[in-house]
Amino acid sequence: MKVITAKEFLQEQRNQAEPADASQLDAVVGDIISKVRCSGDDALYSLTEKLDGVRLDEMIVSEAEFVEAQEAVSDAFKAAIQKALENITAFHANQTEQSWFMNQEGGITLGQKVTPIERVGVYIPGGKASYPSSVLMNVIPAKLAGVKEIVMTTPPQPDGKVSPYVLAAAKEAGVDTVYKIGGAQAIAALAYGTETIRKVFKIVGPGNAYVARAKKWVFGDVAIDMIAGPSEICIIADETARPRFVAADLLSQAEHDEAARPLLITTDRQIAEAVQDEMSRQTEQLKRKTIIQESMKLNGRIILTESLSEAFDTANSIAPEHLQLMIREPFENLAKVTNAGAIFLGDYSPEPLGDYLAGPNHTLPTSGTAVFSSPLGVYDFVKKSSVIHYSATALDRVSRDIGSLARAEGLSAHANAIQIRKDEGDA
Ligand SMILES: NC(=O)c1ccc[n+]([C@@H]2O[C@H](COP(=O)([O-])OP(=O)(O)OC[C@H]3O[C@@H](n4cnc5c(N)ncnc54)[C@H](O)[C@@H]3O)[C@@H](O)[C@H]2O)c1
Ligand SMILES: N[C@H](CO)Cc1c[nH]c[nH+]1
Ligand SMILES: [Zn+2]
Structure with missing residues (x-):
């Protein structure tokens, strides 16, 4: 990864305008959305054949396919899903909100009535990897909020089926219906409805650039959770950090996507060099080596700072999706973090712990949006009405x-x- 100073990094950020292919992406996504609005199911079938290379007979996952999926996954996977489900439920249960009322003298009652959104659509990515963990992260808070109907949509695999891991997680989490449709076409179907897919009131869940652009496009006609960009990790490391751990954690996010952004901010040049060596060494052992190398080359940076305080200023200006503090006193420095989706403290709280099982949500603000937004939560699945009586x-x-x-x-x-x-x- 390129090694630069904090000043150079911030200049590089300022120079980065809208990506050159943004208007081309808009044209592709705009065309997909209008096809789905005009031709409904027919457009979904033909776009799935064209973009996912799969000729579907039926887009709804059948009960038999759910049974097949349950049989295909191991007991160890089922147990892990159960554990994750318990932890995610326990954490998010703290976010539930009750309606409240206040009485004032002379016969006045004022209040706020909390009502779940009635029907929600969850997008689960499925192009380069399958994400059963994202099923839990998106569905559990919706369930806790009391959403009546949760539908899910995800791209089919080359064999025309949905990953058994994703289906097993969907069953456990309580999804009502799963559609084998991916990309911008899935977002358009959820937003406007087709003969088979009923329009929902809110769309949540991450996805690639086509999915993100489509969510931006339909926003206003339907609610969305956020525009989730490629995964990001930023680690602040001082001289006490362990290079093997730092390297492994950076690589864990680099493997998501060529566009993923692994960043290390360190006060110590020796740590920077040791992490570089470790990353090259560990990458050789990893399955998704090509994606990782591309992500490190395109977006990976090691940022050298003069002081820890400059390291925190730089991290706050990046506002990363995930921030790991691998420094001598992480808790004592927590207050210095003002912008981050999730903050991981110490050597034994690596980012993948949060991705799968700790309990907090892994759908987090990306691309600097942590300056104004929060992780997905129960609050995203309710709306509030004011109540007035005089x-x-x-x-x-x-x-x-x-x-x-x-x-x-x-x-x-x-x-x-x-x-x-x-x-x-x-x-
Ligand atoms: N933030 C999170 O919580 C989180 C969780 C999991 C994954 N992710 C991110 O989600 C993304 C997943 O991306 P993915 O590609 O693996 O899956 P995806 O499901 O988002 O995208 C696959 C779909 O993209 C469409 N597509 C592909 N090429 C196209 C083209 N040329 N024109 C039009 N449409 C096209 C296809 O319809 C396909 O079904 C990654 O960036 C990953 O980092 C984020
Ligand atoms: N790190 C991803 C969000 O950036 C979420 C995820 C799911 N599975 C593994 N990781
Ligand atoms: Zn991850």
């Missing part, structure tokens, strides 16, 4: 003020709705 006496007490405000805005019908009640009370 008695006749309570309304009478404020009628003059409302009248003044309404007249100031030139809205006499507003004033009238108040005055008419006052007149009746006075009569």
Whole structure:
């Protein structure tokens, strides 16, 4: 990976404008969305044949396919899914919100009513790898929020089936229906509906550039969780960090995608060199070597800083999806982190722990959006309504003020709705 100073890195970031292929991506995604809107299921079948190389007879996963999947996965996998499900449920249970009401003198009741979104669509990526863990991370908070119907869509494998791991996780998590459709076409189907796929009210879940662009496109017609970009990891390491661990953790995210971004920020040149060596050595042993090497070359950086404080400033300006603190006193320095999707403290809290099993969500803000957004949670699956009740006496007490405000805005019908009640009370 390229070694640069913090100053050079920040300059490099500023120079990075919109990627050159953005308008081409827009054209491809726009075309897919309009095909799905115009031709519904027919478009889904033909796009799946063209883009995934699979001629589907049926897009809904059948009960027999679920049974086949349960039989295909090992007991060890089932046990691991159970453990992950328990931990994710326990963590997210803390996020549930109740409706609340407050009473004020004179017959006033005010409140906030929390209602689950009725129907949600979950996209699970499936192009380069299959992600049963993402099924749990996206479905469990929706279940805890009380969403009535959860549908899932994911690309078919070359044999026309969905990964048995993904199906087994979907069954465990309580997904209602699974569709074998991927990419922008799946997002369009969830957003606008087709003969088979019913329109949902919110779409959640990560995906590649086509999926992300499609979510941006349909936003407004339907709600979305976020625009999730390629995976990112940023590690702050001081001289106490263990190069073998640092290298392994950087590689763990580099293997997702050529566009993944592994970043190391360190105050120590020797650590930088040792991590470089370790990364080259460990990469040789890994299955997804080509993807890893490409990601390290394109987006991997080792950033040298003068001090730990400069390291934190740099990390905060990156606002990474995952931030690992592999420094002498991680807890004591936690307050210095202002922008990060998830923060991992110490040598024994590697990022994959959070990806699979610790409990917090792994769907996190990427591409710097941690400056304004949060991990996926139960709060993403509810909406709130304000509740207002005034008695006749309570309304009478404020009628003059409302009248003044309404007249100031030139809205006499507003004033009238108040005055008419006052007149009746006075009569
Ligand atoms: N943030 C998270 O929580 C999280 C979790 C898992 C994966 N990820 C990320 O999700 C991404 C998954 O990407 P993926 O590609 O493996 O799976 P994907 O399911 O997102 O994309 C595959 C689909 O892309 C479409 N596609 C491929 N080439 C196309 C083309 N030329 N034109 C139009 N459409 C095309 C196809 O329809 C295909 O079904 C990775 O970047 C990974 O890092 C993120
Ligand atoms: N690290 C990914 C999010 O950036 C999530 C994931 C799923 N499986 C493995 N990793
Ligand atoms: Zn990961």
